[in-house]
């Protein structure tokens with residue numbers, strides 16, 4: 530089964546001298562009840578950068594321009610006991626955006642200090658890859674889950690060269 534194409538964007542800001550990242554409590558669907566990154570599925574006909582701008586706006590009311598997206602890498606989430614959940618994720622950071630985060634039907638967004646991520650409320654794998662992306666590392670990650678679909682069986686990281694474009698302009702057919 531082919532992994533679903535999804536995308537995540539981590540908005541960053543500095544508040545009172547501390548760096549913060551926008552995450553959100555997922556209220557519906559996949560990962561409901563967890564604190565997750567902002568994002569979702571790339572729809573047919575969309576490029577990944579267009580999809581993430583749409584998802585950020587739908588989920589948080591914040592406007593992000595494609596030209597302000599900073600490609601960070603990818604995460605392949607692999608669920609061997611549930612292959613239908615496999616996702617190929619393109620990850621962006623963004624420091625330039627317009628608007629205030631507002632709750633949507635899907636997500637209750639909240640700013641967290643980068644140094645104090647809400648690890649216990651997130652997917653167990655997030656602490657493997659998220660701090661590295663937030664520290665500016667660019668990489669391709671592969672996360673394989675255990676049969677419980679919750680705990681991590683393995684995580685592997687392949688560094689990306691700084692100039693890599695990550696195929697941002699590719700259109701999904």
Ligand SMILES: Nc1[nH]c(=O)nc2c1ncn2[C@H]1C[C@H](O)[C@@H](COP(=O)(O)OP(=O)(O)OP(=O)(O)O)O1
Nearest residue numbers: 535536557558559560568569570606616652654655
């Ligand atoms: N193991 C995992 N750890 C993690 O932190 N995020 C994961 C994950 N597996 C999947 N995700 C993320 C990637 C993706 O952004 C999200 C699932 O996409 P969506 O939020 O779009 O799902 P939904 O089906 O609820 O919504 P729609 O796409 O609107 O139908 O879950």
